[in-house]
Amino acid sequence: MFFRPVFLASLALLLPLCTPAAEPLMGVFGENSMQRVLNFEKWVGRPVDVILCTIDFQKWENYRYASWLSQTVYGQRGDRRLVYDVPIIIQGTSYAEAKTGAYDEHWKCLAGSILENNPGTYEIVIRPSHEMNGEWFVWGVGGAKASQIPDFIASWKRFHGVFRGVPGGERFRFSFSTTEGASDPRPMWPGDEYVDIVAQDVYWKPKAMGGEGWETNDPKEAWEKRVSPHGYNEWHVAGMLAFAKAHGKPFQIDEWGVWGPDAAPFVEAMAAFLKTNGARSHTYWNSNSSYPGELDQREKEWPKTTQAFKAAFGRAQ
Template identity: 20%
Template sequence: MNRLNLLIGTFVLVAGLVSCSTNMTKIERTPNTEELLLKMKKMPEKGIMFGHHDDPVYGIGWDGDLNRSDVKSVCGDYPAVMAFDLGHIELGKSTNLDNVSFDRIKNEILAQHQRGGIISLSWHLNSPVTGKDSWDVSDTTVVASVLSGGVNHEKFLGWLDKVADFMNSLVMPDGAKVPILFRPWHEHTGSWFWWGKNLCTTQQYKDLWRLTHNRLQEKGVRNVLYAYSTGSEPKDTAEYLERYPGDDVIDLLGFDTYQMDRQQYIENMERSLTILTAVGKAHDKPIAVTETGYEAIPDSTWWTETLLPIISKYPISYVLVWRNAREKEGHYYAPYPGQVSAGDFVKFYQSPKTLFLTDLKNLKF
């Protein structure tokens, strides 16, 4: 009788362990993706990487040139981090929302990785309900519609599969996949995107993140680190983490903010970076300023007298400024030759606190 009870108890215990293990999300990454995560955590010991969105595909007065970059034209070096956007990949289009071909984006990702740089991808996808862009906030049911049981769930899974196909296509000649920082569902603490704070519940937003993460895992995506990126709205750590989907989903923490008024910008940056530093330490996650900048950079010393003094005080892995639009006059965030802040940007580049592409080649971790 005792042996029988022991056998039954053992069977129940093993069955319970199997059941628990099948309900847990097992995170698998390629070796170089694990290496990237470790580098991001240790990067603040070396300096702060500089990043620029769409850096090598267009700039002020040029479009599509090869081996060109406004940043490189000013300081002689590429950014350490280059960012691109996957918007419209969900629609099966050959070009993204900023009219850059996905083939070109793929080639630039491979080139940046080959040079020793880092790549971040955002995703300004259209609304699956209205068919309009990410900024269409006319319908508050969009997030609910793509979750399990929603009317657009199957459509959305197809959209995620297109993202997965792109991630899985980023393969170097030796067969290794390029590690990527993926930053969807950003600035959700505001309400200007269809996944924003007033457009879905806290739980719906978390479920959107988990659905995205798990579907890409199911499709064999092992070369992605996931970045959670708020705006500057949170006033404390509790607000920052209000819609946080979990440590098993997120790998990097960030926030986005831009300068309009200088004093307000400084206050937003200081508060957000203080929050981010605390949360990063508590959750053992690297942190970054995932988007920032001053449109048209009219301040000739902005780089060394506004941006650098702030970011130098915090353990961030990188700071990234937005794109230099070739189709919208005055919409640029990095200097180009002759721009009023170009000379100051060279000083920013020369600072021992900032890291550009050449610096990364010489780092040892």
């Protein structure tokens, strides 16, 4: 997905890697609002398993502490686990500096704050520099920023070491969270020992939606383009699933969204794909921020789409 305000986020999953779920766990993007999470749960008819939150990337003094999100916003989350979007670099910084250790103390402070605000022994998923294969975020290294890839890889490795090095850091799990519609992310892979999960962000953007819409208005064709050997590219959904398997990593959909009244076939295909391929999790973008995918307020506007979603995901299968 393209640039979104700092308070927005994406999702991942918190489940022991050695114990795959019988069904993928479900998450929701809640715009850093617990009430929005509760509203979605009421609409879909079941609790979510995880909630995404995002770390500020404007100033280090805001980046360093997770207390506001973990406690003030989501302090009443109960058993729902938080997943953190954590940029490796922020506005005005660089991977060239990051790889030298210039930001180690900021990372260390944040890692400690996340652990402090998540007591227990469960695993905590981190999405370092998510959608790194795009160029719309300050931390992206896709497109015209490709020359930064070596520094990105070196920085990821250092970031990983800092997070794992704090007391309790063994709880962190790192998601290599890519996006479709951008550069090939595979050359950005930092190495098997530095990644725990392979994930992708998937958004159907038909031309009919206007704005960022660029692809076919046929939801069946749109899905087929994501799983066919002759689809959009080699790093589409099926391609990244194959990449995950080749590296012995679990696969999940960190963000996904659909648009319009005719998206039911896409929703149904996603549900089948997740189950058939043993995906670890999926996270729905129930928001109109950056991508107009909100479903819980569109029962009358998009009845077929909303009914398909609730039929597929509205209860633990």
